[in-house]
Amino acid sequence: MLYKGVISSYMKARIRRIQNILENPIETQYQTLTRLLRKAKNTIYGEQHDFKNINNYAEFTQKVPLVHYEDIFPYINQALKGKKDVFWPGKVQWFSKSSGTT
DSSP, X not given: OHHHHHHXXXXXXXXXXXXXXXXXXXXXXXXXXXXXXXXXXXXHHHHHTTGGGOOSHHHHHHHSOOOOHHHHHHHHHHHHTTOSSSXXXXXXXXXXXXXXXX
């Protein structure tokens, strides 16, 4: 019985979070951007683009340039060679390259 109560409580809370996301998609996107920037602020890429001082989307678009794969390959190559904290905290364990068509 306790198990059912815990699952039920968890599911109700999860449904409320999902409903909030559906009702506030723009705010959710801003919160996600902020959370990701804070997490990556001490990486090589984050320090070079001043993630710690980006507080909104407008600042993000000013400080972080649009790039092509070839532009960021030097960073990717560092991560491929085992360097930690390039784009994301820690060492990347798995790599994949998308064709960009899906």
